[in-house]
Amino acid sequence: MSENIFYDCIVVGGGPGGSTAAAFLSKRGKRVLLIDKEKFPRDKTCGDAISGKSLSILEELGLVGEIERADHGEIDGVLFSSPNGTVASIPFGKGGEQIAKGYTCRRQVYDNLLFQNAKKSCDVLEGMVATALVKENGVVAGVRALGADGKEYEFRGKMVIGADSVNSVVAREIRGAEVDPKHTCIAYRAYYSGITGMTGKLEIHFVKSIMPGYFWIFPMENGLANVGVGMVMEDMKKHGTDLGKAMEDITRNNPLFKERFANARMVTQLKAWQLPFGSKKRKVHAQNVLLVGDAAGLVDPFSGEGVGNAMLSGKLASEVAYEALVAGDTSELFLARYEERLWNAVWNELSTSYKMQQLGKHEFLLNFVVGKAAKSPKAREAISGTLANKEAKNEYSSPLFYLKLLFE
Ligand SMILES: Cc1cc2nc3c(=O)[nH]c(=O)nc-3n(C[C@H](O)[C@H](O)[C@H](O)COP(=O)(O)OP(=O)(O)OC[C@H]3O[C@@H](n4cnc5c(N)ncnc54)[C@H](O)[C@@H]3O)c2cc1C
Incomplete structure (x- = not known):
């Protein structure tokens, strides 16, 4: 049972950001658990336009x-x-x-393809609502969640990737709740x-x-x-x-x-x-934690596109998580390279879009x-x-x- 396994990484949220991160990291041999509060295929309110950025990661x-x-x-x-x-x-x-x-492509279809792809190489749990991060001596050590059976679960891991959208439980725990x-x-x-x-x-x-x-x-x-x-x-x-x-x-x-x-x-x-909107830089990492997609706030402020940046950030987070796990260093300092790579990849575009x-x-x-x-x-x-x-x-x-x- 997933509760008894000590994971390398727990990914919260199986949308494009989370499924991309989970697929890339687990395909490199890391033990990953992906949880989502819904059962797939599920709808997601969206315009369903697939950008060139999404296509290249697909x-x-x-x-x-x-x-x-x-x-x-x-x-x-x-x-x-x-x-x-x-x-x-x-x-x-x-x-x-x-x-x-x-x-x-309707997100009911698109996200299911990404989710089923991730499922080939990592453990997944659907109908599992993350409610809080597990902390040991003040340090993130896993995820607490409520199952569809009404029971509380605790999953342990070295790292957590928060891909749980705009009301992210993971983001709330590392930077507080915020709607700007x-x-x-x-x-x-x-x-x-x-x-x-x-x-x-x-x-x-x-x-x-x-x-x-x-x-x-x-x-x-x-x-x-x-x-x-x-x-x-x-x-x-x-x-x-x-x-x-x-x-x-x-x-x-x-x-x-x-x-x-x-x-x-x-x-x-x-x-x-x-x-x-990614028209401002929000905190996207902490010790043992990375945020991707809407949880990190990366939607293009002119076009409203967010799937491409969710997938791109998922991929970048998987790379940094892999390096951190190999180095045995998941400190905030080590993970700062994620923030640097992410903003290098998207900030110019996001700030131009804000001007537009x-x-x-x-x-x-x-x-x-x-x-x-x-x-x-x-x-x-x-x-x-x-x-x-x-x-x-x-x-x-x-x-x-x-x-x-x-x-x-
Ligand atoms: C009306 C509208 C139109 C849009 N149109 C476009 C468009 O045409 N093209 C485009 O590229 N982008 C568009 N976007 C933006 C795009 O939908 C998002 O940026 C994108 O879905 C972000 O992906 P994500 O993986 O970060 O989050 P999501 O796709 O939201 O996935 C998050 C996942 O986390 C799960 N989750 C949430 N909370 C928890 C929890 N506590 N525990 C466990 N699981 C949880 C959810 O069930 C969900 O599966 C639009 C958005 C809206 C609202």
């Missing part, structure tokens, strides 16, 4: 083929509309030639069928009634669409925006959408969740850049030219990447 895990075999949507471009209603459609290609394709409205976004999402005018593009709409925020329609498989709205918590409070109502109003009354949604049906509940988020609060700028893309073949050509660059290609499926290019 490739390292050998899972791209699995995504292609599973239910997924295929994307051939992005479409924006500005607050004044101008629409710009940008294909992933140059002169009609398709450069690359992007994917959407300036660096947290609230987003609502529901699946719809029957929306007309879908073109295989990720649609981002800067609708006047939810400025500064955006409304998205992402095509999924079999005519399904992922539809949602998101806004920074501080702006929501300032403008008194009720995002759920705003979304209903957009789909019923906005001239760009009311026809398209006239015969559409919401096929799931509208659900809301928080996105901890601030610029995107100005309606006239959005009207200008989207208008530029709509009118000017040259602007669209500039985007295609940038795509020739390999690093940019990795970003091709991130819709706001194209908008960033227009701002530049």
